[in-house]
Amino acid sequence: MMQSEFNKTKVCIADKHFIHRLGVKTILSVIGIEPDLYEADSLETTLSCLSEINDVKYLIVAQDVLHPKLNKSLRKIKNQNPNAKLLVVCDGPCQAVPGAKLITENDTRQEVLEKFQNFFFHSEPESTDNDSALLSERETEVLKTVALGYSNKETAEKLFISINTVISHRKNITEKLGIKTIAGLTVYAVMHDLIKPEDVKA
């Protein structure tokens, strides 16, 4: 399952040296990841790779690619693709790189492998088992209104959005919650204190 999910994952390796990129590729296959691979050898080629290839999920980048201004370079990368997870290979404990994982010279073979494992297999805590994260804010608003008994049209008017938007939100809500009927959505909403039962339209 994990395997097949990662088959389609897009990974970009950015390092000036071919031999380093090859080393990273070897590590990926050691931990069992077979992604779509893209390689870059400078900041410019990294940025153009991120702009040309949609949804690159993981970026493994060497410190020398980011020189001379590490933070500025990282900001450029973040601007190009805010969703990509970052793993920076650097000399020593370099200055804080927000949101990025680091691999330093001092890491042993075992530690490097573990860091790669965690980088690929551990999702961020905020994306798991938290109900508020289950639905987006807007979806929660739509859910509340629908659960109270308003029609799609009324919901659209109440929230100042188009009916099509309401319908697409409802589709996502149903997919995420596994609940298809309005009565079921009402139960869910009351269960989670999103609405009060006495407010539900008869």
Place this chain on the structure above:
Amino acid sequence: MTQQYKMNNNLPFTPKIKMADVIHLDFRLIPIIGRFGIEYGFSNKSVEEVCNDYGINTCFFLEIINSYHNQDYFPQKELQNFSASLIVDYLANTHDYYLNVKVPEIEGYIKQIKDEVSIENLKNIELLSNFFSEYKIELENHLNREDSIVFPYISYLEKVVSTNTIDNEVVEKIKAESIEQYARNHENMELKLSDLKNLIMRHLPPVVCKEVCQKLLTELFRLEADLEDHSRIEDKVLVPKVILLEQQILEANDAK
């Protein structure tokens, strides 16, 4: 017609298989066999022998259990060849089973959970309990409507055709309440059950009485699967068959 009927020999259940082995092979068939009125103690008798004992159409019985056993096997044409009254009888028995066995069983489990649940979770169980009560009323209305209006209508049509007594009354009736109307309004009764399952599995905080909750969930799955099979027979076998009956009567009337 029964004699000419050719069974597919590659199906798991054939006239010669022992009735006990049917259940050994697929215990989900226990309620299906029960709703044909078959009691236990069938010794070493084959399906054919047991069916003969009870006056059950063996081929019909086999097609029903084979298609229930294997979701992908659905002999629409073959099933349509059976008389409408045979199909209607089976469906009506199924209705009884839902209302008199399955629904009370599920209600019992919900009540049990309600009695044992912690105070914080009581509100949630009450919500689910009300949800199911509303569903029960919808299901009752749905099934009762079929039992009291749709099924008698079908039997009436079949009788008219078999006795060849086509008159204005039946023609008017077909025009007023054709089966197509019923088919169009035939609601999906599985949706809410599926919601209930997901509410329990995904959204209900853990309850103290795990075992009862597991039983409840299992029964919901069983009822849902049974209803799916049931509406498949109604929509894909009964309705097309009745449409044919209606056409036959209308054409015969025009020819008069």
